[in-house]
Amino acid sequence: MENPITEILVDNAVHLFGGEIDPKMIQFQKTRKEVEGDLTLVIFPFVKALRCSPDDAGNKIGSFLMEKLPFIASYQVISGFLNFNISSDYWLSQLEEIDKQSDFGFAPKDSKSMIMVEYSSPNTNKPLHLGHLRNNFLGYSVAEILKANGHKVIKSQIINDRGIHICKSMLAWEKFSPLNEKGERETPSNTGLKGDKLVGKYYVEFDKQFNAEAKSIIELWEKGDFSGFSNKISEEFIRLSEAKAGKDDKAVKGLDEKIKDLAKNETSLLKEAKDMLVKWEARDPQVYLLWTTMNSWVYEGFASTYKEMGVDFEKLYYESDTFILGKDIVIEGLQKGVFYKKEDGSVWIDLTSDGLDEKLLLRSDGTTVYMTQDVGTAVDRYKDFPDLQGMIYTVGNEQDYHFKVLFLILKKLGYEWAENCFHLSYGMVDLPSGKMKSREGTVVDADDLMHEVVQSAKEMSQERGYLEGMTEDERTNLFRLIGMGGLKYFLLKVDPRKRMMFDPAESIELNGNTGPFIQYAHARIKSLIAKGGSDLTLNKTEIGSFEKEIIKHLVEYPLVIKDAAKELSPALIANYIYELVKLYNQFYQNVPILIEEDEKLKVMRLILSENVAKVIKSSMLLLGVEVPNRM
RNA sequence: GGUCUCGUAGCUCAGCUGGAUAGAGCAGCUCACUUCUAAUGAGCAGGUCUUUGGUUCGAAUCCAAACGGGAUCACCA
DSSP states (O other), rough: OHHHHHHHHHHTTTHHSSOOGGGGOOOOEOOOTTTSSSSSEEEEHHHHHHHHHHHHHHHHHHHHHHHHHHTEEEEEETEEEEEEEHHHHHHHHHHHHHHTTTTTOOOOTSSOOOOOOOOOOOBSSSBBHHHHHHHHHHHHHHHHHHHHTTTTHHHHHHHHSSSSHHHHHHHHHHHHHOOOOSSSSOOOHHOOOOOHHHHHHHHHHHHHHHHHHHHHHHHHHHHHHHHTTOOHHHHHHHHHHHHHOOOOOOHHHHHHHHHHHHHTOOOOHHHHHHHHHHHTTOOHHHHHHHHHHHHHHHHHHHHHHHHHTTTSSEEEEHHHHHHHHHHHHHHHHHHHHHEEEOTOOOOOOOOOTTOOEEEEOOTTTSOBBBHHHHHHHHHHHHHHHHEEEEEEEEGGGHHHHHHHHHHHHHHHTTTGGGGGGEEEEOOEETTTTTTOOTTTTOOOOOHHHHHHHHHHHHHHHHHHHHHHHTHHHHHHHHHHHHHHHHHHHHHHHTTTTOEEEOOOHHOOOOOSSSSSHHHHHHHHHHHHHHOOOSOOOOOOOOOOOOHHHHHHHTTTHHHHHHHHHEEEEEOHHHHHHHHHHHHHHHHHHHHSSTTTHHHHHHHHHHHHHHHHHHHHHHOOOOOOOOOOSSS
């Protein structure tokens, strides 16, 4: 309805305003609740041209539009705002239109360009945690939203499966895993532990032993025992120790950190891990076997976690593959003069003229770094999918700088598609106790959390749900659906860019702005439909204000889907659904539906309800959340 | 310290392409189930939109500075 108004105003600008107008002057907004009307036009921009009071200007525009547009039933001007009343018939016809479309709000499938959405991309040395949940739910949802907008989407991830961190858990497993009576070390099958958990356990074990060794080295040094260490080390230690005298606590702490780093570098454990990395790069058969074995455990563990999360991927990339390509590209770039080599053989790019720093791409020993791999991965992806028109990296905002640099490097290498790369930078998840810190054991494990929310959904459903006649399987599925729905909705309802607070108690809440609140509304409608019937035909009838508000909101759905894609923000969808459900609950509570005696009214209300359920279901699926028919 | 980012009710968050009296949820206090699922709805109370300047007919929204959180500045990923 905005479009015809805009058209008429632009077409008749000379007559109305005495000259052409900028369409940007035509600003619509929702009519305030307290004021009667369905749509509001802001008059202020026109006041100057019309050289009269805002009220006169409003009346002039209002009467002109009312004459031209039959759907404007009446209008009134209040302090510079022109409020239109839109006719009942118009809203009814809108409802009819929505009712016809099973995929209401969605653009035709594959009608737009191909986009890759990268998300998850975990390290293979630690189990997934709460932060990964936000990442995965966000990435998955953004992919769904883009699909709804007609894009062809490739969901992808890069698996960080190589590097010193992987060697650490491998080494710790070899050294510290106890042997059972059969002489085997711990494996997922002989311990019953999930693969990622088992490997993570040894990563932690490495860190523990590593720190212990460093500590004992420092103790030796403090006693003045430097046997076996170079003069350089002992001098540095003495220098740092003496610097502590007379400094404040903070400075002393910093110096102690440096001493610790010094000692860590001297540990036999780190040396062994580094040796292992060198062997890995040389494809030493034994190390490679260990690597593939332990990685396969992790992948198995991740697969089950992803399944639980309800996320999936079309194409996986492995760092162990792409780093080679990255290295080749860097060497090529070196020849082209994009990069330069320092005396020690390390390769760099100078980005100071772009306001950034110098960045390392190859170490002096020729090995690659994170950036090198990311260059290789990006190029690999465009090779695999030449039709790609964009790539979205769902990665935490602590890597903002990294991606700025990455995209700039790609651009400097001459890849035009670098322009279409976008870092979907999301904020960290905090706990009420503060930041998650692995060292302090405050990391919330993804599997544990998902298990807890489902368990809690079970308890609450058994207390108040409508479960009679449901099979055991149906119940289990319902509990999963409610628990996971609550968790996903909780993590997706806030603006992804913002740092957010995760309160475990609040995440299993059922009232207010929560997943189960919305799921409940859906179940309630489905129960109505089951009793009142579907496949009804809409007849002309009067509509009340509750119905009208809902239809107005339904009409906005296609626009919200577009906005959510533009902003890459599932939060916009979540807010929209919440608003819709609140409106519907008010209607439900105040207006009779099945017990309405006027058949036409009853049918209209049922059709309205059905379409609300349709939109709830479709929009929740954009968030990756399923909705039950009963609960 | 440089760069980036955030600051809205006791708490968690909307609102930010400038527009009417700044909104929800939670927590607190009331009220409504012989009626379609009360996992609901209605109401009360709660605000210097961090501060100070500027732009404007009009600023939570744009600009600048200050203050306060956070991130980042590795031959880590």
